[in-house]
Amino acid sequence: MKAGVDVGPTNTDAALLDDDGRVLATVxxxxxxxxxxxxxxSALEKLKATDLTQVAVGLRGSATSVTRRRELRRVAVLRISGDSARAVRPLFGWPADLRDAVNAGAVIVDGGGGLERDDWTPLDRAAVSRFAAAMAGTAEAYAVVGLFSPLDAEQEQEAAELIRAEVGDMPIALSADLGSLGLLERENATILDAALSGFAQTVADGLGTLCPGAAVFVTRGDGTLMSLEHMSRHPGLSLGSGPASVLRGAGALTGLEDAVVADVGARRVRVGVLSGGFPEEAVGGARIGGVPVGFRIPGLIKVDRPVDDAELAEAVDRLQPGADRLPLVTVGGGAQAVQQGIHPEHGLAAGAIGAAVSPVGGFYERIVRLPDRAAVAAAMDAVMEEARAVAVLAGADPRQTVIIHADETQLDYLPGPFVKLRARAAGPPSRW
Known part of the structure; x- marks a missing residue:
C-alpha cells in the first residue's frame, strides 16, 4: 500500500493506492x-491506512513562505566572479519586502573569470573568510554562487569550507547543486534554497515521524519526488510541486501522457500541459514571489473564479501545441462547476494521486568544451550518469533508475566549441 497527500490552501486530499496504481480510497x-x-x-488518519510502505506528500508551504515573506532565514550571499559580474548586484530586482526579509548581507569576491581553466583567477580566500566572519551572528544561512560553476564547481566548494571554518555548521546552499546556467536565476534560486532551509528542516522532521516503517517522499516542481533528506538540503525544489502533482495525477487517471489539464480549485483555475507524462516547464523561466529563479516548475495560466467559459477556452487554446489539439482533462475540487473536458473518476484528488504514482527524479546540466563531435557521446554519457546519481541521491532505487530525457544545445555565442548538455533521470522510490 502507498498513500499520496496533497496539502492545498483550502483542503488536504489523500489517496490510497496499491502497487499497481489502482486507487482504493480517497479522502x-x-x-x-x-x-x-x-x-x-489528519488526512492519513481519515484515510485509515495501515501497513503503508510509501507516503508521498505534495507541499505548497515553501511557496507560501516566499509569497507571504514568513519562516525565511536571513541569508548571506557570496558571489564568486570578480569584476566580470559586478554590474548587477546580488538580490537585484527583488521586491523590497522580500529582500528585507531575506538579505543579511552580500559580497562579490574575486575568483573564476574565464571559460578555460588557464583563464581562471584564484579564489580570494581571505575575502571569503572576512565576509563569513562579518556575517556571524547576523546570517542564519549562506548562499554561494560562482559565475562559472556550471563549468566547474570547485571554487564554490572551496568557499563553503572556508565559511564553515569561520561559522561552524551553518546551512550553506551552493548554486552548482541546482544545475541551471543563468547567473541571476541560479543565484536567486540558491538564495531561496538557503532562506527556506529552516522551514524545510522543521517539515522534514515532522513528516519523518508520521508513518514509522514507511518511506516518506516530497513532491518536486518537475513532477518527480525526493526524499525528506534531499528536501531539507534543497527545499526550493518543492516550489511548484502542487500543480506538478495535479498534472501527473490527471495523466495517471486518464492514461494520457499528453494533455491540457485544468485544475479547478476553490479560488482559481490553473491550466497547464502534460507532455510525455510530465509537466511542461514554464517558458522563459519561472518566477516565485516576484523573483526570477532557476527552478523547474510547470508553466501555468491562471483563470479567476467564478469560471468564465470563454476565458477558460482561451487559456486552453493558448497552451495547445499546434493543429493537433490535445485533449482537455478537468480535475480538482471545483471540477463539477466546469463542463468542458474529460472528468476522470477520483479527479477531485488528482494531486494526491499524482504524488503517489510519481517517480523519484534527478536532473543534471553542464556546459562542456568539446574538441570535436566525436567527444559528444562520452560527454553525454558522463552527464547522464550524473543525472542518475542525483536521482539516487534523492531516493530513487539505483537498480531501476533510467534516463527519461537528454539533449544538447550548441552555444554559438561562446568562443570555442562549447555545448550545453542536459539529462533527466527517474526511478521508483527506494524502500531501503
Missing amino acids: KVPSRPDMPVANVR
Whole structure:
C-alpha cells in the first residue's frame, strides 16, 4: 500500500493506492493554515491506512513562505566572479519586502573569470573568510554562487569550507547543486534554497515521524519526488510541486501522457500541459514571489473564479501545441462547476494521486568544451550518469533508475566549441 497527500490552501486530499496504481480510497479534510504536517496527519488518519510502505506528500508551504515573506532565514550571499559580474548586484530586482526579509548581507569576491581553466583567477580566500566572519551572528544561512560553476564547481566548494571554518555548521546552499546556467536565476534560486532551509528542516522532521516503517517522499516542481533528506538540503525544489502533482495525477487517471489539464480549485483555475507524462516547464523561466529563479516548475495560466467559459477556452487554446489539439482533462475540487473536458473518476484528488504514482527524479546540466563531435557521446554519457546519481541521491532505487530525457544545445555565442548538455533521470522510490 502507498498513500499520496496533497496539502492545498483550502483542503488536504489523500489517496490510497496499491502497487499497481489502482486507487482504493480517497479522502478530503479542511486544511489548517500554516500547519502542513498536522494536515498530512489528519488526512492519513481519515484515510485509515495501515501497513503503508510509501507516503508521498505534495507541499505548497515553501511557496507560501516566499509569497507571504514568513519562516525565511536571513541569508548571506557570496558571489564568486570578480569584476566580470559586478554590474548587477546580488538580490537585484527583488521586491523590497522580500529582500528585507531575506538579505543579511552580500559580497562579490574575486575568483573564476574565464571559460578555460588557464583563464581562471584564484579564489580570494581571505575575502571569503572576512565576509563569513562579518556575517556571524547576523546570517542564519549562506548562499554561494560562482559565475562559472556550471563549468566547474570547485571554487564554490572551496568557499563553503572556508565559511564553515569561520561559522561552524551553518546551512550553506551552493548554486552548482541546482544545475541551471543563468547567473541571476541560479543565484536567486540558491538564495531561496538557503532562506527556506529552516522551514524545510522543521517539515522534514515532522513528516519523518508520521508513518514509522514507511518511506516518506516530497513532491518536486518537475513532477518527480525526493526524499525528506534531499528536501531539507534543497527545499526550493518543492516550489511548484502542487500543480506538478495535479498534472501527473490527471495523466495517471486518464492514461494520457499528453494533455491540457485544468485544475479547478476553490479560488482559481490553473491550466497547464502534460507532455510525455510530465509537466511542461514554464517558458522563459519561472518566477516565485516576484523573483526570477532557476527552478523547474510547470508553466501555468491562471483563470479567476467564478469560471468564465470563454476565458477558460482561451487559456486552453493558448497552451495547445499546434493543429493537433490535445485533449482537455478537468480535475480538482471545483471540477463539477466546469463542463468542458474529460472528468476522470477520483479527479477531485488528482494531486494526491499524482504524488503517489510519481517517480523519484534527478536532473543534471553542464556546459562542456568539446574538441570535436566525436567527444559528444562520452560527454553525454558522463552527464547522464550524473543525472542518475542525483536521482539516487534523492531516493530513487539505483537498480531501476533510467534516463527519461537528454539533449544538447550548441552555444554559438561562446568562443570555442562549447555545448550545453542536459539529462533527466527517474526511478521508483527506494524502500531501503
